[in-house]
Amino acid sequence: MTTTVAVAGSTGSIGTQTLEVIDTDPERYRVSALTAGSSWEAVAEQALHYRPDVVVLADKTNHAALRQALPAQIAVAVGSDALESVVADADVTVNGIVGFAGLPATLACLEAGKRLGLANKESLIAAGPVVQKARRTPGAELIPVDSEHAAIHQCLRGTSDPRRITRLQITASGGPFRGRTADELASVTVKEALAHPTWAMGPKITIDSSTLMNKGLEVIEAIELFGAPSDLETELGFDDIDVVVHPQSIVHSMATFSDGSTIAQLSNPNMRGPIGYALAYPDRLGAPFGEVDWAQPMTLTFEPPDRTAFPCLDLAFAAGRIGGTAPAWLSAANEVAVEAFLDERISWSEIAVVVEQVLTLHDGGMGETLESVLEGDRLARVRAHEALSRSSHPQGTQS
Numbered sequence: 001m002t003t004t005v006a007v008a009g010s011t012g013s014i015g016t017q018t019l020e021v022i023d024t025d026p027e028r029y030r031v032s033a034l035t036a037g038s039s040w041e042a043v044a045e046q047a048l049h050y051r052p053d054v055v056v057l058a059d060k061t062n063h064a065a066l067r068q069a070l071p072a073q074i075a076v077a078v079g080s081d082a083l084e085s086v087v088a089d090a091d092v093t094v095n096g097i098v099g100f101a102g103l104p105a106t107l108a109c110l111e112a113g114k115r116l117g118l119a120n121k122e123s124l125i126a127a128g129p130v131v132q133k134a135r136r137t138p139g140a141e142l143i144p145v146d147s148e149h150a151a152i153h154q155c156l157r158g159t160s161d162p163r164r165i166t167r168l169q170i171t172a173s174g175g176p177f178r179g180r181t182a183d184e185l186a187s188v189t190v191k192e193a194l195a196h197p198t199w200a201m202g203p204k205i206t207i208d209s210s211t212l213m214n215k216g217l218e219v220i221e222a223i224e225l226f227g228a229p230s231d232l233e234t235e236l237g238f239d240d241i242d243v244v245v246h247p248q249s250i251v252h253s254m255a256t257f258s259d260g261s262t263i264a265q266l267s268n269p270n271m272r273g274p275i276g277y278a279l280a281y282p283d284r285l286g287a288p289f290g291e292v293d294w295a296q297p298m299t300l301t302f303e304p305p306d307r308t309a310f311p312c313l314d315l316a317f318a319a320g321r322i323g324g325t326a327p328a329w330l331s332a333a334n335e336v337a338v339e340a341f342l343d344e345r346i347s348w349s350e351i352a353v354v355v356e357q358v359l360t361l362h363d364g365g366m367g368e369t370l371e372s373v374l375e376g377d378r379l380a381r382v383r384a385h386e387a388l389s390r391s392s393h394p395q396g397t398q399s
Protein backbone atom coordinates (compact mmCIF):
# COMPACT_ATOMS: atom_id res chain seq x y z
CA MET A 1 0.00 0.00 0.00
CA THR A 2 1.28 3.47 -0.84
CA THR A 3 1.86 5.89 2.05
CA THR A 4 0.99 9.50 1.29
CA VAL A 5 3.51 12.02 2.62
CA ALA A 6 3.06 15.73 3.25
CA VAL A 7 6.45 17.44 3.16
CA ALA A 8 6.12 20.60 5.27
CA GLY A 9 9.01 22.94 4.54
CA SER A 10 9.81 21.05 1.33
CA THR A 11 12.20 23.73 0.00
CA GLY A 12 14.52 23.55 3.01
CA SER A 13 17.35 21.22 3.97
CA ILE A 14 15.10 18.63 5.68
CA GLY A 15 12.40 19.02 3.02
CA THR A 16 14.68 18.41 0.04
CA GLN A 17 16.32 15.46 1.78
CA THR A 18 12.88 14.00 2.53
CA LEU A 19 12.13 14.11 -1.19
CA GLU A 20 15.42 12.32 -1.86
CA VAL A 21 14.44 9.57 0.58
CA ILE A 22 11.02 9.23 -1.09
CA ASP A 23 12.81 8.92 -4.46
CA THR A 24 14.36 5.65 -3.23
CA ASP A 25 10.96 3.92 -3.00
CA PRO A 26 8.29 5.58 -5.15
CA GLU A 27 6.07 2.46 -4.93
CA ARG A 28 5.92 2.83 -1.17
CA TYR A 29 5.69 6.62 -0.77
CA ARG A 30 3.76 9.25 -2.71
CA VAL A 31 4.14 12.99 -2.09
CA SER A 32 0.59 14.26 -1.48
CA ALA A 33 1.47 17.82 -0.40
CA LEU A 34 4.39 20.23 -0.55
CA THR A 35 4.54 23.34 1.61
CA ALA A 36 6.95 26.28 1.71
CA GLY A 37 7.24 29.68 3.32
CA SER A 38 7.73 32.08 0.42
CA SER A 39 9.96 30.26 -2.11
CA TRP A 40 7.24 29.82 -4.72
CA GLU A 41 9.58 29.14 -7.64
CA ALA A 42 11.43 26.37 -5.80
CA VAL A 43 8.21 24.71 -4.62
CA ALA A 44 6.71 25.02 -8.13
CA GLU A 45 9.69 23.18 -9.56
CA GLN A 46 9.29 20.43 -6.97
CA ALA A 47 5.55 20.20 -7.68
CA LEU A 48 6.11 19.80 -11.43
CA HIS A 49 8.37 16.87 -10.63
CA TYR A 50 6.44 15.15 -7.77
CA ARG A 51 2.88 16.00 -8.87
CA PRO A 52 1.37 16.36 -5.37
CA ASP A 53 -2.38 16.92 -4.88
CA VAL A 54 -1.72 20.33 -3.37
CA VAL A 55 0.97 22.94 -2.79
CA VAL A 56 0.71 25.37 0.12
CA LEU A 57 2.58 28.65 0.55
CA ALA A 58 2.65 30.40 3.94
CA ASP A 59 3.23 33.79 2.32
CA LYS A 60 0.22 34.98 0.29
CA THR A 61 2.24 37.38 -1.90
CA ASN A 62 3.04 34.97 -4.72
CA HIS A 63 -0.17 32.93 -4.76
CA ALA A 64 -1.12 34.02 -8.29
CA ALA A 65 2.35 33.39 -9.70
CA LEU A 66 2.43 29.90 -8.18
CA ARG A 67 -1.08 29.15 -9.49
CA GLN A 68 0.01 30.15 -12.96
CA ALA A 69 3.15 28.02 -12.83
CA LEU A 70 1.27 24.79 -12.07
CA PRO A 71 -1.29 22.71 -13.99
CA ALA A 72 -4.92 22.78 -12.82
CA GLN A 73 -4.74 19.23 -11.37
CA ILE A 74 -2.42 20.53 -8.63
CA ALA A 75 -4.34 22.63 -6.13
CA VAL A 76 -2.63 25.73 -4.77
CA ALA A 77 -3.48 27.19 -1.38
CA VAL A 78 -2.05 29.76 1.01
CA GLY A 79 -1.97 30.28 4.75
CA SER A 80 -2.14 28.33 7.96
CA ASP A 81 -5.61 26.78 7.53
CA ALA A 82 -4.58 25.24 4.21
CA LEU A 83 -1.35 23.93 5.74
CA GLU A 84 -3.28 22.30 8.61
CA SER A 85 -5.75 20.67 6.24
CA VAL A 86 -3.14 19.11 3.91
CA VAL A 87 -1.18 17.79 6.86
CA ALA A 88 -4.32 16.24 8.37
CA ASP A 89 -5.06 14.47 5.08
CA ALA A 90 -1.65 12.80 4.59
CA ASP A 91 -0.72 9.45 6.16
CA VAL A 92 2.61 10.90 7.31
CA THR A 93 3.89 14.45 7.62
CA VAL A 94 7.57 15.28 7.77
CA ASN A 95 7.68 18.66 9.49
CA GLY A 96 10.80 20.43 8.21
CA ILE A 97 9.51 23.97 8.77
CA VAL A 98 11.99 26.10 10.71
CA GLY A 99 11.12 27.75 14.03
CA PHE A 100 7.87 28.37 15.90
CA ALA A 101 6.09 28.64 12.51
CA GLY A 102 6.12 24.82 12.50
CA LEU A 103 3.63 24.55 15.36
CA PRO A 104 0.38 24.46 13.29
CA ALA A 105 1.70 21.55 11.20
CA THR A 106 2.81 19.62 14.30
CA LEU A 107 -0.57 20.03 16.01
CA ALA A 108 -2.69 19.43 12.90
CA CYS A 109 -0.91 16.16 12.14
CA LEU A 110 -1.14 14.75 15.66
CA GLU A 111 -4.72 15.96 16.19
CA ALA A 112 -5.71 14.15 12.99
CA GLY A 113 -4.32 10.94 14.50
CA LYS A 114 -1.54 10.63 11.94
CA ARG A 115 2.20 10.00 12.02
CA LEU A 116 4.47 13.01 12.48
CA GLY A 117 8.13 12.78 11.50
CA LEU A 118 9.32 15.73 13.57
CA ALA A 119 12.38 17.72 12.53
CA ASN A 120 10.81 21.01 13.71
CA LYS A 121 11.98 20.72 17.32
CA GLU A 122 10.91 24.31 18.13
CA SER A 123 7.20 23.38 18.11
CA LEU A 124 7.65 20.59 20.65
CA ILE A 125 9.95 22.70 22.82
CA ALA A 126 7.74 25.79 22.83
CA ALA A 127 4.40 24.03 23.19
CA GLY A 128 5.30 20.88 25.13
CA PRO A 129 2.07 20.41 27.14
CA VAL A 130 -0.14 21.25 24.14
CA VAL A 131 1.75 18.87 21.85
CA GLN A 132 1.61 16.13 24.53
CA LYS A 133 -2.19 16.48 24.58
CA ALA A 134 -2.33 16.21 20.77
CA ARG A 135 -0.03 13.19 20.94
CA ARG A 136 -2.69 11.32 22.92
CA THR A 137 -5.10 11.45 19.94
CA PRO A 138 -5.86 7.85 18.90
CA GLY A 139 -3.60 6.89 16.00
CA ALA A 140 -1.19 9.81 16.52
CA GLU A 141 2.50 8.88 16.39
CA LEU A 142 5.47 11.17 16.97
CA ILE A 143 8.69 9.80 15.46
CA PRO A 144 11.71 12.09 15.85
CA VAL A 145 13.74 13.12 12.81
CA ASP A 146 16.47 14.94 14.75
CA SER A 147 19.36 12.48 14.44
CA GLU A 148 20.05 12.41 18.20
CA HIS A 149 16.44 11.58 19.06
CA ALA A 150 16.11 9.09 16.23
CA ALA A 151 19.20 7.45 17.77
CA ILE A 152 17.70 7.40 21.27
CA HIS A 153 14.41 6.10 19.83
CA GLN A 154 16.35 3.19 18.33
CA CYS A 155 18.25 2.57 21.58
CA LEU A 156 15.03 2.54 23.63
CA ARG A 157 13.25 0.23 21.20
CA GLY A 158 15.85 -2.37 22.07
CA THR A 159 14.71 -2.68 25.68
CA SER A 160 11.64 -4.36 27.16
CA ASP A 161 11.43 -1.72 29.91
CA PRO A 162 12.56 1.85 29.04
CA ARG A 163 12.44 2.67 32.79
CA ARG A 164 15.66 0.63 33.03
CA ILE A 165 17.40 3.51 31.22
CA THR A 166 19.15 5.65 33.85
CA ARG A 167 20.91 8.23 31.65
CA LEU A 168 20.91 9.53 28.11
CA GLN A 169 24.02 10.82 26.36
CA ILE A 170 23.17 13.33 23.64
CA THR A 171 26.12 13.85 21.34
CA ALA A 172 27.15 17.18 19.81
CA SER A 173 29.66 17.80 17.04
CA GLY A 174 30.78 20.88 18.96
CA GLY A 175 30.12 23.05 15.90
CA PRO A 176 32.66 25.26 14.11
CA PHE A 177 33.93 26.90 17.31
CA ARG A 178 34.82 23.85 19.40
CA GLY A 179 37.94 24.56 21.44
CA ARG A 180 37.66 28.35 21.28
CA THR A 181 37.56 30.45 24.44
CA ALA A 182 34.86 33.02 25.26
CA ASP A 183 37.33 35.81 24.39
CA GLU A 184 38.12 34.29 21.00
CA LEU A 185 34.41 33.91 20.29
CA ALA A 186 33.67 37.60 20.81
CA SER A 187 34.66 38.51 17.24
CA VAL A 188 33.51 35.54 15.14
CA THR A 189 31.69 36.35 11.90
CA VAL A 190 28.43 35.09 10.41
CA LYS A 191 30.40 33.32 7.68
CA GLU A 192 32.49 31.46 10.24
CA ALA A 193 29.43 30.52 12.28
CA LEU A 194 27.71 29.13 9.18
CA ALA A 195 30.65 26.84 8.35
CA HIS A 196 29.51 23.70 10.19
CA PRO A 197 32.18 20.99 10.16
CA THR A 198 29.95 17.89 9.76
CA TRP A 199 26.34 18.83 8.84
CA ALA A 200 24.94 20.90 5.93
CA MET A 201 21.74 22.47 7.32
CA GLY A 202 19.58 25.58 7.12
CA PRO A 203 21.04 28.83 8.55
CA LYS A 204 19.03 28.96 11.80
CA ILE A 205 19.99 25.49 13.06
CA THR A 206 23.57 26.02 11.87
CA ILE A 207 23.90 29.10 14.08
CA ASP A 208 22.19 27.20 16.92
CA SER A 209 24.83 24.49 16.49
CA SER A 210 27.62 27.06 16.74
CA THR A 211 26.27 28.39 20.07
CA LEU A 212 25.29 24.92 21.38
CA MET A 213 21.73 26.27 21.75
CA ASN A 214 20.76 23.50 19.34
CA LYS A 215 22.04 20.95 21.84
CA GLY A 216 20.20 22.67 24.68
CA LEU A 217 16.99 22.64 22.63
CA GLU A 218 17.60 18.95 21.98
CA VAL A 219 17.87 18.24 25.72
CA ILE A 220 14.40 19.77 26.20
CA GLU A 221 13.19 17.86 23.13
CA ALA A 222 14.49 14.60 24.62
CA ILE A 223 12.58 15.15 27.86
CA GLU A 224 9.40 15.95 25.89
CA LEU A 225 9.84 12.87 23.70
CA PHE A 226 11.01 10.29 26.21
CA GLY A 227 9.92 11.68 29.59
CA ALA A 228 6.23 11.88 28.66
CA PRO A 229 3.66 9.09 28.30
CA SER A 230 4.38 6.94 25.22
CA ASP A 231 5.38 3.35 24.55
CA LEU A 232 9.01 4.48 25.07
CA GLU A 233 8.45 6.45 28.29
CA THR A 234 11.43 6.67 30.65
CA GLU A 235 11.65 8.24 34.11
CA LEU A 236 14.43 10.58 33.04
CA GLY A 237 14.69 14.26 34.00
CA PHE A 238 17.14 17.05 33.18
CA ASP A 239 19.68 15.73 35.73
CA ASP A 240 19.85 12.45 33.82
CA ILE A 241 21.04 13.85 30.49
CA ASP A 242 24.68 14.29 29.55
CA VAL A 243 25.77 16.37 26.59
CA VAL A 244 28.87 14.79 25.08
CA VAL A 245 30.96 16.50 22.40
CA HIS A 246 31.80 14.00 19.68
CA PRO A 247 33.37 15.86 16.72
CA GLN A 248 33.08 12.98 14.22
CA SER A 249 29.23 12.93 14.44
CA ILE A 250 29.15 9.15 14.01
CA VAL A 251 27.62 8.21 17.37
CA HIS A 252 24.28 10.02 17.22
CA SER A 253 23.38 9.49 20.88
CA MET A 254 23.40 6.81 23.58
CA ALA A 255 21.33 5.35 26.40
CA THR A 256 22.79 3.89 29.60
CA PHE A 257 20.96 1.11 31.46
CA SER A 258 20.60 0.46 35.20
CA ASP A 259 23.24 -2.30 34.93
CA GLY A 260 25.85 0.17 33.63
CA SER A 261 25.68 -0.90 30.00
CA THR A 262 25.49 1.82 27.30
CA ILE A 263 24.04 1.28 23.84
CA ALA A 264 24.51 3.69 20.96
CA GLN A 265 23.36 4.23 17.37
CA LEU A 266 26.07 4.85 14.78
CA SER A 267 26.08 5.97 11.17
CA ASN A 268 27.85 8.61 9.12
CA PRO A 269 26.26 12.09 9.41
CA ASN A 270 23.41 11.97 6.88
CA MET A 271 19.92 13.26 7.71
CA ARG A 272 18.34 10.97 5.11
CA GLY A 273 18.87 8.12 7.59
CA PRO A 274 16.68 9.55 10.40
CA ILE A 275 14.15 10.86 7.85
CA GLY A 276 13.86 7.36 6.38
CA TYR A 277 13.60 5.91 9.89
CA ALA A 278 10.60 8.13 10.67
CA LEU A 279 8.93 7.26 7.36
CA ALA A 280 9.44 3.49 7.55
CA TYR A 281 9.07 2.86 11.33
CA PRO A 282 8.64 0.19 12.66
CA ASP A 283 10.02 -1.24 9.42
CA ARG A 284 13.33 -0.10 7.92
CA LEU A 285 14.05 1.66 4.67
CA GLY A 286 15.48 -0.54 1.89
CA ALA A 287 18.11 2.06 0.92
CA PRO A 288 21.15 2.63 3.19
CA PHE A 289 22.08 6.19 4.15
CA GLY A 290 25.24 6.91 6.12
CA GLU A 291 26.29 3.28 6.50
CA VAL A 292 29.68 3.04 8.22
CA ASP A 293 32.45 1.12 6.47
CA TRP A 294 33.73 -0.84 9.44
CA ALA A 295 36.63 -2.26 7.42
CA GLN A 296 38.28 1.19 7.48
CA PRO A 297 40.25 2.55 10.45
CA MET A 298 38.30 5.08 12.49
CA THR A 299 38.83 7.09 15.64
CA LEU A 300 35.89 8.25 17.74
CA THR A 301 36.51 10.84 20.46
CA PHE A 302 34.32 12.20 23.26
CA GLU A 303 34.77 15.20 25.54
CA PRO A 304 32.62 17.36 27.83
CA PRO A 305 31.26 20.65 26.43
CA ASP A 306 32.80 23.98 27.47
CA ARG A 307 29.84 25.45 29.35
CA THR A 308 31.59 28.80 29.94
CA ALA A 309 32.35 29.54 26.30
CA PHE A 310 28.91 28.26 25.22
CA PRO A 311 26.43 29.59 27.81
CA CYS A 312 23.38 28.86 25.63
CA LEU A 313 23.60 25.21 26.68
CA ASP A 314 22.94 25.96 30.34
CA LEU A 315 20.32 28.57 29.48
CA ALA A 316 18.36 25.79 27.79
CA PHE A 317 18.79 23.46 30.77
CA ALA A 318 17.55 26.31 33.01
CA ALA A 319 14.48 26.95 30.83
CA GLY A 320 13.70 23.23 30.72
CA ARG A 321 13.89 22.98 34.51
CA ILE A 322 11.60 26.04 34.94
CA GLY A 323 9.11 24.41 32.55
CA GLY A 324 5.77 25.96 31.56
CA THR A 325 6.33 28.57 28.86
CA ALA A 326 10.02 29.10 29.78
CA PRO A 327 11.20 26.85 26.89
CA ALA A 328 8.87 28.83 24.58
CA TRP A 329 10.47 32.07 25.81
CA LEU A 330 13.96 30.63 25.34
CA SER A 331 13.21 29.41 21.84
CA ALA A 332 11.46 32.64 20.74
CA ALA A 333 14.21 34.86 22.16
CA ASN A 334 16.79 32.67 20.44
CA GLU A 335 14.96 32.92 17.08
CA VAL A 336 14.95 36.72 17.34
CA ALA A 337 18.59 36.86 18.42
CA VAL A 338 19.79 34.45 15.72
CA GLU A 339 18.00 36.47 13.06
CA ALA A 340 19.68 39.62 14.38
CA PHE A 341 23.07 37.92 14.29
CA LEU A 342 22.49 36.68 10.73
CA ASP A 343 21.58 40.27 9.79
CA GLU A 344 24.80 41.43 11.51
CA ARG A 345 22.90 43.57 14.01
CA ILE A 346 24.45 41.83 17.04
CA SER A 347 27.60 39.85 17.70
CA TRP A 348 27.66 36.07 18.14
CA SER A 349 28.25 36.42 21.91
CA GLU A 350 25.21 38.68 22.25
CA ILE A 351 22.87 35.86 21.20
CA ALA A 352 23.29 34.33 24.67
CA VAL A 353 23.04 37.75 26.33
CA VAL A 354 19.68 38.45 24.66
CA VAL A 355 18.32 35.00 25.50
CA GLU A 356 19.43 35.28 29.13
CA GLN A 357 17.89 38.75 29.52
CA VAL A 358 14.57 37.50 28.16
CA LEU A 359 14.57 34.33 30.24
CA THR A 360 15.07 36.28 33.48
CA LEU A 361 11.82 38.13 32.64
CA HIS A 362 9.79 34.92 32.25
CA ASP A 363 6.39 35.50 33.81
CA GLY A 364 5.78 32.01 35.21
CA GLY A 365 3.28 31.10 32.46
CA MET A 366 2.33 27.43 32.40
CA GLY A 367 1.65 26.98 28.67
CA GLU A 368 -1.12 24.46 29.06
CA THR A 369 -3.28 25.94 26.29
CA LEU A 370 -2.40 26.93 22.76
CA GLU A 371 -3.47 30.52 23.52
CA SER A 372 -1.02 30.77 26.42
CA VAL A 373 1.81 29.34 24.29
CA LEU A 374 1.08 31.85 21.52
CA GLU A 375 0.97 34.65 24.08
CA GLY A 376 4.24 33.44 25.64
CA ASP A 377 5.90 33.38 22.23
CA ARG A 378 4.60 36.88 21.45
CA LEU A 379 5.73 38.35 24.78
CA ALA A 380 9.17 36.76 24.58
CA ARG A 381 9.67 38.23 21.09
CA VAL A 382 8.73 41.70 22.39
CA ARG A 383 11.21 41.31 25.26
CA ALA A 384 13.89 40.05 22.84
CA HIS A 385 13.45 43.07 20.57
CA GLU A 386 13.75 45.32 23.64
CA ALA A 387 16.97 43.52 24.58
CA LEU A 388 18.24 43.96 21.01
CA SER A 389 17.61 47.68 21.14
CA ARG A 390 19.88 47.83 24.20
CA SER A 391 22.61 45.88 22.35
CA SER A 392 25.89 47.74 21.90
CA HIS A 393 27.00 46.02 18.70
CA PRO A 394 27.34 48.57 15.87
CA GLN A 395 25.66 47.49 12.64
CA GLY A 396 27.73 46.23 9.75
CA THR A 397 30.98 45.66 11.61
CA GLN A 398 31.20 41.98 10.70
CA SER A 399 32.38 40.61 7.40
Ligand SMILES: NC(=O)c1ccc[n+]([C@@H]2O[C@H](COP(=O)([O-])OP(=O)(O)OC[C@H]3O[C@@H](n4cnc5c(N)ncnc54)[C@H](OP(=O)(O)O)[C@@H]3O)[C@@H](O)[C@H]2O)c1
Nearest residue numbers: 009011012013014037038039058097098101119120201202
Ligand atom coordinates in the same frame (compact mmCIF):
# COMPACT_ATOMS: atom_id res chain seq x y z
N1 LIG B 1 18.74 20.63 8.38
C1 LIG B 1 19.02 19.64 9.19
O1 LIG B 1 19.90 18.82 8.92
C2 LIG B 1 18.23 19.48 10.48
C3 LIG B 1 18.61 18.46 11.37
C4 LIG B 1 17.85 18.27 12.51
C5 LIG B 1 16.75 19.09 12.76
N2 LIG B 1 16.44 20.09 11.89
C6 LIG B 1 15.29 20.95 12.18
O2 LIG B 1 14.43 20.93 11.05
C7 LIG B 1 13.79 22.20 10.89
C8 LIG B 1 14.10 22.72 9.49
O3 LIG B 1 15.48 22.95 9.38
P1 LIG B 1 16.17 23.19 7.97
O4 LIG B 1 17.62 23.19 8.23
O5 LIG B 1 15.62 22.24 6.96
O6 LIG B 1 15.67 24.68 7.66
P2 LIG B 1 15.68 25.47 6.26
O7 LIG B 1 16.64 24.82 5.32
O8 LIG B 1 15.86 26.89 6.59
O9 LIG B 1 14.20 25.22 5.68
C9 LIG B 1 13.08 25.74 6.33
C10 LIG B 1 11.81 25.41 5.59
O10 LIG B 1 10.71 26.03 6.30
C11 LIG B 1 9.98 26.90 5.39
N3 LIG B 1 9.48 28.05 6.15
C12 LIG B 1 10.20 29.10 6.62
N4 LIG B 1 9.40 29.97 7.27
C13 LIG B 1 8.15 29.46 7.19
C14 LIG B 1 6.88 29.89 7.66
N5 LIG B 1 6.74 31.04 8.34
N6 LIG B 1 5.80 29.11 7.42
C15 LIG B 1 5.92 27.96 6.73
N7 LIG B 1 7.10 27.49 6.24
C16 LIG B 1 8.20 28.23 6.47
C17 LIG B 1 11.01 27.30 4.35
O11 LIG B 1 10.36 27.77 3.19
P3 LIG B 1 11.09 28.88 2.22
O12 LIG B 1 12.14 28.12 1.47
O13 LIG B 1 9.98 29.35 1.38
O14 LIG B 1 11.66 29.92 3.14
C18 LIG B 1 11.76 25.97 4.17
O15 LIG B 1 10.99 25.12 3.34
C19 LIG B 1 14.34 23.09 12.01
O16 LIG B 1 13.45 23.04 13.09
C20 LIG B 1 15.65 22.41 12.40
O17 LIG B 1 16.00 22.64 13.74
C21 LIG B 1 17.15 20.30 10.76
